[in-house]
Amino acid sequence: MIARAAALDRRIALALALGALALGLLLPHVLYVGLATDIVIWALFAAAFDLLLGYTGLLSFGHAMFFGGASYVAGLLILRAHWSFFPAVAAAVLAATAIAALVGAIAIRRQGIYFAMITLAFGQMLYFLANQFGDWTGGQDGLQNVQRPTLIAGIRLDNDTLLYYIALAAAVLGVASVLRVVNSPFGRVLSAIRENEPRATSLGYRTSAYKLVAFVLSGALAGLAGALFVIAHRFTSLDTLDWHTSGEVVIMTVLGGIGTVFGPLFGAPFYLIINDRLSTLTTSPGLVLGIIFIIVVSVFRRGMIGELVYALRRRRHVEHVAPGA
Amino acid sequence: MLLTATRLVKEFAGFRAVDGVDLRVPAGATLAIIGPNGAGKTTLFNLLSGFVKPSAGSIAFNGNDITELDAASVARLGLVRSFQITSVFPHVSVRDNVKIALLAKHPQARSFWDSASAADFLDEPADALLDKLRLSAHADRLAAELPYGRKRALELAVTLALDPLLLLLDEPTSGLGTEDVDPIIELVAEAAQGRTVVLVEHNMNVVERLAQHVVVLQYGKVICEGSYASVHDDARVVEAYLGGIDA
Numbered sequence: 001m002i003a004r005a006a007a008l009d010r011r012i013a014l015a016l017a018l019g020a021l022a023l024g025l026l027l028p029h030v031l032y033v034g035l036a037t038d039i040v041i042w043a044l045f046a047a048a049f050d051l052l053l054g055y056t057g058l059l060s061f062g063h064a065m066f067f068g069g070a071s072y073v074a075g076l077l078i079l080r081a082h083w084s085f086f087p088a089v090a091a092a093v094l095a096a097t098a099i100a101a102l103v104g105a106i107a108i109r110r111q112g113i114y115f116a117m118i119t120l121a122f123g124q125m126l127y128f129l130a131n132q133f134g135d136w137t138g139g140q141d142g143l144q145n146v147q148r149p150t151l152i153a154g155i156r157l158d159n160d161t162l163l164y165y166i167a168l169a170a171a172v173l174g175v176a177s178v179l180r181v182v183n184s185p186f187g188r189v190l191s192a193i194r195e196n197e198p199r200a201t202s203l204g205y206r207t208s209a210y211k212l213v214a215f216v217l218s219g220a221l222a223g224l225a226g227a228l229f230v231i232a233h234r235f236t237s238l239d240t241l242d243w244h245t246s247g248e249v250v251i252m253t254v255l256g257g258i259g260t261v262f263g264p265l266f267g268a269p270f271y272l273i274i275n276d277r278l279s280t281l282t283t284s285p286g287l288v289l290g291i292i293f294i295i296v297v298s299v300f301r302r303g304m305i306g307e308l309v310y311a312l313r314r315r316r317h318v319e320h321v322a323p324g325a
Numbered sequence: 326m327l328l329t330a331t332r333l334v335k336e337f338a339g340f341r342a343v344d345g346v347d348l349r350v351p352a353g354a355t356l357a358i359i360g361p362n363g364a365g366k367t368t369l370f371n372l373l374s375g376f377v378k379p380s381a382g383s384i385a386f387n388g389n390d391i392t393e394l395d396a397a398s399v400a401r402l403g404l405v406r407s408f409q410i411t412s413v414f415p416h417v418s419v420r421d422n423v424k425i426a427l428l429a430k431h432p433q434a435r436s437f438w439d440s441a442s443a444a445d446f447l448d449e450p451a452d453a454l455l456d457k458l459r460l461s462a463h464a465d466r467l468a469a470e471l472p473y474g475r476k477r478a479l480e481l482a483v484t485l486a487l488d489p490l491l492l493l494l495d496e497p498t499s500g501l502g503t504e505d506v507d508p509i510i511e512l513v514a515e516a517a518q519g520r521t522v523v524l525v526e527h528n529m530n531v532v533e534r535l536a537q538h539v540v541v542l543q544y545g546k547v548i549c550e551g552s553y554a555s556v557h558d559d560a561r562v563v564e565a566y567l568g569g570i571d572a
């Protein structure tokens with residue numbers, strides 16, 4: 001039976017992975033390429049966020065610090081030091097990793113709302129610092145006119161469509177990493193900790209260390225998304241460090257389905273496309289988005305993909321029980 | 326002595342749930358702690374297993390001072406506890422519950438860049454343990470779906486998976502029907518071979534069959550201890566249980 005359940009889960013996962021990939025290949029043909037690139041970047045950001053929220057149960061309200069922090073690091077290295085794509089992205093990811101290790105070491109023992117508040121506080125602190133050190137960060141103006149870096153010798157990423165596929169490839173690698181981690185033995189331990197932390201402790205697991213690793217991995221991948229953001233937009237600003245950015249990634253993850261990895265891949269386009277359409281129709285897209293969010297979350301309590309996976313699993317269960325009953 | 330607790334005190338906002346308890350557990354012994362509801366038995370277990378820090382007193386285990394040690398580290402030294410209220414991983418299969426417990430001793434638990442099959446080598450020991458606890462038929466069900474009696478058995482399986490030096494069992498038979506109690510007694514008796522066990526138990530039949538030594542707790546204090554027979558006839562114990570112990 002578990003073999004069967006696992007096989008079903010594998011089939012669902014495969015179908016969702018192919019669906020997400022197909023969506024990724026289709027997007028630049030149906031949307032303008034800038035929006036398509038944003039979707040890919042935010043999908044990666046949200047999947048990274050889900051690694052933390054869905055698999056450790058920790059709600060961070062400061063993930064903008066990794067996304068925005070990495071965007072500034074990559075932006076500065078490209079703007080001032082003319083670094084090429086791979087080194088700039090790698091350095092930005094390392095910076096996000098370092099920030100996550102530092103903040104995580106302090107925050108990880110807190111639970112629930114305290115964890116959310118302390119991560120929010122650190123996020124705001126980074127925002128404040130970025131605003132203060134205007135000589136470096138451009139202050140309120142942000143980093144403007146960040147030229148596109150060279151990919152490899154001779155190839156500059158000026159072509160937006162080429163950049164889209166580079167971002168897509170990076171996102172695929174990032175999401176594959178998340179999947180690898182959540183399905184590893186370590187990922188199983190994480191799930192156990194989320195389900196019953198005292199029991200995991202009683203078995204000798206130092207649960208804080210496991211949660212810290214998840215936090216750092218999540219921050220690193222959020223940093224990858226942030227580095228892609230500055231390259232795609234040719235600028236970054238304090239908005240990327242704002243708590244509003246941390247909130248948006250929560251919404252995308254919840255819309256898609258917490259703890260599904262694939263959910264955020266669909267939650268991000270859903271959110272961004274509606275946001276894009278709304279901003280041409282109304283002056284207060286936030287309000288309409290809020291209402292849509294409330295409706296979706298009340299109808300699909302597990303998120304859109306979460307609800308789908310749940311329904312498929314249930315059907316399997318019913319099919320399996322019914323003949324014998 | 327494998328375990329020595331000295332003048333252990335736990336105060337909750339001025340209320341002494343454990344009030345100067347001395348406990349000596351020789352290696353290889355099976356010891357029972359009994360006492361009325363609220364006597365402080367579970368709190369004592371929480372102290373011994375590092376889940377709660379004592380207000381005063383000290384705990385030594387296997388030559389280490391573990392008074393200030395965190396719960397995970399205590400477990401790693403071989404002092405492992407079960408829970409009075411069944412505590413398993415509900416949305417994980419029964420087999421995976423045991424595998425997660427077995428995994429705790431292996432470095433693979435930390436490998437986040439390995440496929441799930443890196444833990445496959447634990448399938449065999451997990452199935453052996455499930456077989457021993459008569460859980461094989463349920464191996465692929467979610468722990469949450471188990472009937473209560475089987476859940477208690479899984480609680481024991483998860484605890485035994487760590488092959489502890491000292492096993493703390495908090496009411497292993499609580500809430501079980503008589504037909505489920507006997508198998509648990511056999512299992513605990515078997516687990517106690519070559520191992521040290523301390524169990525909290527309300528069922529005097531279980532205490533009589535398993536324990537060589539009985540400690541009676543009331544209002545956080547040890548009011549008497551000795552063999553089952555001597556404790557059973559002690560006037561203070563009968564008094565503590567108001568109405569007496571019916572064995």
Ligand SMILES: Nc1ncnc2c1ncn2[C@@H]1O[C@H](COP(=O)(O)OP(=O)(O)OP(=O)(O)O)[C@@H](O)[C@H]1O
Pocket residue numbers: 337342360361362363364365366367368369409
């Ligand atoms: N965290 C806590 N905060 C405050 N009081 C507590 C706490 N834990 C236990 N107590 C109190 O300490 C006393 C002892 O509780 P404990 O659970 O240790 O009793 P017990 O002997 O295990 O009882 P039972 O047989 O019902 O399981 C009780 O009065 C309980 O209310």
Ligand SMILES: [Mg+2]
Pocket residue numbers: 366367368409
């Ligand atoms: Mg108790």
